[in-house]
Amino acid sequence: MAALLPHKPPPTAWLLALLPAVCSVPAAGAEPGWLYYGGDQGGRHYSEAAQIDRSNVQDLEVAWTFRSGDMATYGEEMKKTSTQSTPILLPAAAGESLVYCTPFNRVIALDPASGAQRWSFDPQIDHGGDRPFRCRGVSYALEPRTPVGRACRHRLYLSTHDRQLWAIDATDGRPCAGFGEGGRVQLYGDEGLVPGEVSNSSAPVVAAGVVVTGSTVIDFVRATTPRGTVMAFDSFSGQPLWQFDPLQGHAGSGSGSANVWAPMSVDEEHGLLYLPTSAASPDYYGVDRPGDDLYANSVVALDLHSGELRWHFQHVRHDLWDYDTPAQPILFDWRKNGEVIPALAQLTKQGFVFVFNRLTGKPLWEITEQPVPPSQIPGERAARTQPKPIAPPQLLNPFLMPADAWGLTPWDRGDCADQLAGLQNLGLFTPNSEQLTLMFPGSLGGPNWGGGALLGNSGLLLVNVNNVAFTGQLIPTPDGSDPASHKQDHPAAGHRMQVTMAGTPYNIEIGSLQSFLGIPCNPPPWGKLVAVDLIEGTVAWETALGSVHEMGPVSAPFHIEWGTPNLGGGIATGGDLFFIGATMDRQIRAFDVASGETLWQYTLPVDATATPMTYVYGGKQYVVINAGGHHMFGRDVGDYLYAFALPD
């Protein structure tokens, strides 16, 4: 439960102090910035910047590039990284730097016009353990309790791979001495740091004097894993304020996690914090965690100041598929029939979009109960029903029958049809068993941590969706499996992975469903961009996202737009454009939000598995994306940051 501790700042004072800095809509005449990881505190991935629009986007060119130096410094260790960071642009009072973090949690500040480095901060993280390194971003806040002109009035907060919460001065990168011990708070307790077991990937949330951080927990290699406790601290002192264990004891002692690894959102005006919680451990076996496992696989609204539960919605009961809540809750104004409702849209790996009144949790689209198949594993009581919104439709089609098998030739198509005919396959939420079972979508999604982008207040949500079928199989195993030997979250491209679930009678083997040619068995596109009209509850359009020309044994000299798996998100702009990298073809693309037509694309040195951002600085609009690749893609990695702008 939430534990209130002293030193609670007065909420209204914070609101007044921070209002100029946090308002998502720039003041008249102000240049649109990008102050938060998700564009605003509600993760809309939207900028009003409209200098780059449909008429001129094809003229975009590289404005500057920057390399973090990680490739030179870390060499082979880079193969264990995924570059996921989205920079933020600090306000003028904080130095107006463009700030981002590298996979090793180095924080770098750049001149937003030239890309020249201004300062950097290296938290010197513990590299122990085998878990991959990643950092999605940092968070900024003005600290009114620090006098004007003193260090650390403008702060950046960073949660690191080795479980440290740092506060550093936004103007020079120096640690804030009054925060915790020398600028950091350790996020683990008496159990000490177990390198790689628990880490952090998303930026902490900071609002109204409260800084909140979740965690990334390895929740599949053993039955009982660390708790997924969300922690809140005083943003000035680092004093703990409250904690929230999402499982609240509901999953019994044979489980853990339900951590919050995806970005959180905050509605500062109403003092509400929104947590996207993940699955309880272990991901694919729930005998020892009977029941729904609340509040795992949920969006949870907490009181920002006390950590007390306000409302929740669980989108998967008793998860057996690793359907974590992967994406930042999107806060927006629902405008329908003259009514304006403060709303929240939650994307799920299953490809659903659930929409709520974010103050009450009341669904704005009816949620129906979908009966789902039972499990055949002894003692496993799968939920009898799972929630499904009456609208919008699921963003991918989970029905895949042998007749749908796809292949380049009759032979690989036949191979796929045979494989499909041998799978247990009753659609979404078919529990894994000792027989090979279709998992569509698999643990990759559907949507994933890239989330979606809302086109302003239009209600149009743009989402990049994975569309590759997986298979899974529970493999009985004797005791004594080594949980340290299997550490991937998802199978790397084209591979099957077997993961121990120590403490259970099974391992799980998962891989993509593909022919002997290594081509997915489901029809393309294997990655797509979907435009969802949240107000009408319909899909406005969808199009393939990505070219497979570099995915074969040799690269084709032309693009083959069949879509690729994708990680990272996109952003929408006032120029009616949607920018996204994310694909396995090194491209950053700009789409027309009205039609889905690709209007511009650029080839980067490596894949850009990060969400871009945009800002206007010095009268010029820039689009910036981090291009460093992703270890799961099994392709080249790098340490690039690219900025694009129109020619002068």
Place this chain on the structure above:
Amino acid sequence: MLAYCDIRSSRDNKMRIRQGLICLLLITPLSHAATLVVKDTQGSPLPLVMVTQSPASQPAANLSDDGYTPDGVTNTSAPVLTRFTNASGEVSFPDPAEPVTYRARAQGYVDAQFPAIEGELVLQRMTPEQYIASFPSNVWLSQLDFGGDADLKKTFQLNCAFCHQQASPFMRNERTEEQWLSVIERMNSYGARLPTDDQQKIATLLREEYRRLREHPETVPEPRRWEEHLSAVEFTEWPLGDGFSQMHDFLLHPNGYVYIGDNLFDRIYELDPNTGEYTVYKVPHDEDMGLGGIMGNRFKVFPKMYNYLGVHSFAYSKKDGNIFITPSMQQALLEFDIKTKKFITHEMPAGFYPHTIRVDDKDRVWFTLALSSQVAMFDRSSGEFTIYDLPARSVKEWFILKSLPLVFSISPEHRPQPSPDREGTGLPMPYGIDITPDGMVWVARLYANDLARINPDTGEVTMIDFPFQGPRRLRSDADGNLWIVAFQDSLLVKYAPATGEFTSYPLPVINEVPYALNVDRDRGVVWVNGNQSDTILAFDIAGESWNVYPMPRQRFFSRDIEISEQDGAVYTTNSHFPTWQSEGGVPTLLRITPLAE
């Protein structure tokens, strides 16, 4: 309408004693019953609240055969009881011997779960959104008009509403046309026959019309209100099998047991309704036989399946009590020896898809052959089969029917698949069968919309046009009239062979697609399955009036009805396919009995 505890008509002393015991069991506990009063938030008593008492857990069972009861093993099913509050909002249950839980359900009120029957229970009204969402499938289905194409809607209902409900909440979810086409493709692979030419049209219409209903739910009519007669009855359910089972047809045997067939797992459940004990008999099959028998396995993507024979319909011999069973996936007839509990297989010389079965007074076994458009008669005295061909409707159909032996000589994996049309060309599908008191055999052909009469003495086959669509199952009443459900026309139809007259009776619930029926000959009542409305419908022949019985589980889909000759108790099974989509996720045998005064 129901007369219970009338033991005068019982045929022997043992039976009368058994009936007497049942009456005692029903009456005695009431003297020790606890009473609950259900009220609304204003403090007014709520009549017609459905209160269900469920065991907190089922008794431990031997389910060691891949999750199912092994052959010859006896387990026990603890019953689930449902009663309704009276005009004073009161309902009583006997004190349970084992821990139980309760659920209260009323139209327009939010379900309440509670641990004990005592004192008062207050039900909260549903919000308008919850209320509309709670409506059963049939009222939603009634508002799909398929762009005004009534024939297309009937085609849709004929081919898409015989396994499960169509407009249940999760069917109404917004889907793209591509997603609807995928649903149709999957269902056709399971055995639906939605015509190829209609698939795209229907995908478009389902997307458009479900969206219209979502945007204008106020156009959906309210379901029929529950009525006073309900407070005088009790439902008893026995859960059997699991979420992959399908308890299809069943039989009330004069020995007091109920024999229920798990169509997908080749098992017969012999259940004693007095104790809930059931013994399972697993139908043996040849070692080299594949799943799905000669039909091939249509459910390859299912995690669990054991349907080498596909036990379908049941009838017993009045001579020795042996039970005859149609194994749909075989060219054979099964006999279950009621004394030795062994199965005997009678191989057939011809015919495909043994379907519904009856035994006449001369101990001849009659059953339809649904795929080959034939009727088979097995003469027990000679051990010989006689096959009656029913006429083809066209040369093309004749050719298709005659080519079936050739088609079935090809392995299931390589067998050509038909491209169905709206008329079901090649598949007139003789379905229901019954024998009138004069010994005539009557058959309904579902896709051909006609009836066949077979004179067993002469072998003469006479075809009679059925002036409605979808004659599925039929039964004779005591006067020799035939009662037939018109599936996609939503009608109960009477055919009087003496005059050749058809009379239709609208069902008391809107847009029902009735699957089967049975006639309580002694009491003059026709009982009809109400699968889209979660009901069983009772038609009083003399008064031409209906009583409607709401089922205690949503998505309750029944295909067979049996009536106890002795006491008029009515039985049915919940055989929604797939079972896990039914509320509770497990098949049940359900009995409706009147409560003692």
